[in-house]
C-alpha cells in the first residue's frame with residue numbers, strides 16, 4: 001500500500017490520433033512543475049497520469065498542478081494490488097483519513113473497473129466495499145443521491161482508491177497550440193486575455209507599450225508583476241517593453257486630435273506584428289471587449305485590424321466587464337491590475353475619440369507619418385526581459 005497523486009486529463013484524453021503529442025507535452029509540464037519536489041517519477045495509465053512523490057510534498061504538488069493547463073482533476077490516491085482484502089483495508093483507511101479532515105455522515109462508493117479481467121463487476125464491487133465501510137466505521141450512512149463523500153475505486157493494473165477530486169484548470173497543455181504575443185497593458189483585461197489563450201495551449205510572449213517619462217517606472221514594475229503572475233500558468237515569458245512616446249508626439253503633432261487613439265493602436269499592432277514575425281509567433285492577443293470603451297467598436301476593430309495581416313485573437317470580445325473581473329480575481333491578477341498607475345493611452349488622450357473611424361480617413365492622416373521609420377525605431381529601442389513565475 002502506498003500513495004500517489006493522480007491527474008485526469010480531460011480534453012487531452014479525447015485527442016484521438018494526436019493524443020500522444022498532447023500527453024507528452026503535458027507530461028513535460030507536470031515534470032517541470034514537480035521538479036522542485038524531488039523530481040518524482042510520473043507514469044501514464046489509461047486516461048490518467050500518476051505521480052510517485054513523497055507524501056509530505058503532496059499539498060504543494062497539488063497546488064502547483066492546479067495551474068497546469070490540460071489537467072481537469074487531481075486526487076491523492078492510495079495505490080494497492082488488486083486483492084479484495086487489501087482493497088477493503090485501503091478503503092477503510094481512505095475514509096478514516098478523510099473523516100479526520102472533515103465531518104461526513106453520508107457516502108457512496110463509485111467503482112470504475114477498467115481491467116475487465118478483475119472478477120468483481122463495478123456495481124458489485126461498490127456494494128461490497130460500501131457494506132465493509134458501514135461495518136467498520138461508525139456514524140456514516142449510504143446516500144446514493146446526494147452523498148457528502150464519494151469513495152472512488154479505479155481498478156486498472158493497480159487499484160487506486162481516493163476520496164478527493166480537486167478541480168484544476170482544464171484546457172490544453174501550453175505549447176500545443178502555437179505561440180501568441182500578448183499586448184499586455186497594466187489593466188484588468190489583457191492579463192485575463194492572456195490567461196484564456198494560454199489555457200487553450202498557446203504559449204505566451206508579451207509586449208508592453210509605455211510613454212516614459214510621461215509614464216513612470218512604477219507603472220513598468222506593475223506590468224512586470226502582471227507578467228509574473230501570468231507566468232505561473234504559462235511558464236517563463238519573454239516581455240518586450242517599447243517606448244512609444246516619440247510616435248505619440250508625431251501623431252499628436254500631425255494628425256487630427258480625435259484620431260489619436262485609433263492611430264496609436266494601429267502603431268501598437270504594427271510593432272507587435274513585427275516582433276511576432278521575428279520570433280516565429282503566429283498571432284497577437286488583446287484584451288478588447290466589444291463596446292467597453294470608445295475604441296472598442298466594430299468599426300474601431302476593423303480599422304485596427306487593417307494595419308496588420310497577422311491574426312489578432314480577442315478572447316474577451318463577448319465578455320461583460322463583471323465576468324472579466326471575476327476571472328481576474330480567480331487568477332489573482334486583479335489586485336495588481338487596479339493599482340492606480342498611469343497608462344500610455346492617457347498621454348495626449350483626445351477629449352472626443354472617434355468611435356466610428358473610417359479607414360480612408362485614418363490612412364490619409366497616416367500619410368503624414370513615416371510609419372516604417374517610427375516602427376523600426378521603437379523596436380530598436382525595445383527592452384527585453386525574461387519573466388519567471
Ligand code: ATP
Pocket residue numbers: 182183184185186187188189190191207208209210285286287288292293295296343344345
Ligand atoms: P486593459 O484592461 O487590458 O488595459 P482596456 O479596457 O484598458 O484594456 P484599451 O485601452 O482599449 O482597453 O486596450 C485594449 C487592449 O489593447 C488591451 O487589452 C491590450 O491588449 C492592448 N493595450 C492597450 N494599451 C496597451 C499598452 N500600453 N501596452 C500593451 N498593450 C496595450
Ligand code: MG
Pocket residue numbers: 185186187188343
Ligand atoms: Mg488599459
